[in-house]
Amino acid sequence: MIIALPLAALLAACGQSGKGGGGSGSGGDIGIVGSSTVYPFTKAVAEDFMRANPGLRVTVESTGTGAGMKLFCNGVGSQFPDIEDASRAMKKSEYDQCAKNGVKQVIEVAIGIDGLTVIEAANGPAMNLTQADIYKALAANPFGKGPNTAQTWKDVNPSLPAVKIRVLGPPPTSGTRDSLADLYLTKGCESDPAMKALKTTNEDKHKDICTKIREDGAFVEAGENDNLLVQKVSSDPGTLGILGYSYLEENKDRIRPVKIAGIEPTEATIADLSYPGARKLYIYVKGEHMQAKPKLRDFVAQFAKMWNKGGPLERVGLVPFAGADSEAAAKQATDLNPLDPSTLK
DSSP states (O other): OOTTSOHHHHHHHTTOOSOOTTOOOSTTOEEEEEOTTTHHHHHHHHHHHHHHSTTOOEEEEEOOHHHHHHHHTTOSSTTSOSEEEESSOOOHHHHHHHHHTTOOOEEEEEEEEEEEEEEEETTSOOOEEOHHHHHHHHBSSGGGSSSOOOOBHHHHOTTSOOOBOOEEEOOTTSHHHHHIIIIIIHHHHTTSHHHHHHHHHOHHHHHHHHHOBOOSSSEEEOOSOHHHHHHHHHTSTTOEEEEEHHHHHHTTTTEEEOEETTBOOOHHHHHTTOSTTEEEEEEEEEGGGTTTOTHHHHHHHHHHHHSSTTSHHHHTTOBOOOHHHHHHHHHHHHHOOBOOGGGOO
């Protein structure tokens, strides 16, 4: 399918425009930056969209959610991105930066659900971890009791194997890093009632203790190239990796999921949110660009056509919404109402 694309379209869809910074050039071309987790889904939509709109170029760059937000919020005009892919919701501080630079019509569209997945090599030790295990292994200062000295998973939990702690994960610019902090580290930290209480008395100290990751080599920032992360984990049994569910689906022959509290990430456990790492994924559209680029509305509509149950995006790993969430997403893809900044954190 990809080979059949014209070369210019292929380069654009893969984010190799050579321009950098996510600008979309002149005319109706569309520039997209952001999450490496959302990238495969947006790339698939871009390829179909360019087939239906010959001569229109869509560039999709995998920059990480945080870095993409900075590019998206830098201003209005053809040199700035039209759309931001995000593996978490926009932060209030990011919206404020957008507004400061004239980007005040930010349209949020939830596109589906992903499972933040812990992986190991297919011939790895078959780990089964809890959120508390992950926190105790990766936190710089577990429960505020001093520097982390755990060297093996057995040091963290006597029921776990004596395998050296080595986890490859996202850098600070990634929305996946924020999700790691929210879904695993903070939840594990708050397994201690004193830490949960600390949030109400000293939020800054709570954040530092619960989300700061150790820097002694147990956790390795693996960049935004999730395919490379898969390659490294698959070739090193015992090393774990953290990435989106779609990459697990694409590489089942080389890697397998680590169960979290006995729950394996599947489309069913992610869809019903029983898997602890389940999270919503988003795209953000710059409302100020809609008039100059009417095809932006059509691009979002194309996304909505492809994200349903049994659709093309499900086949590449996106877990579709169901029920009320599905209806709300479809309605927003049509209405494209700007978000209310008072709802942001």
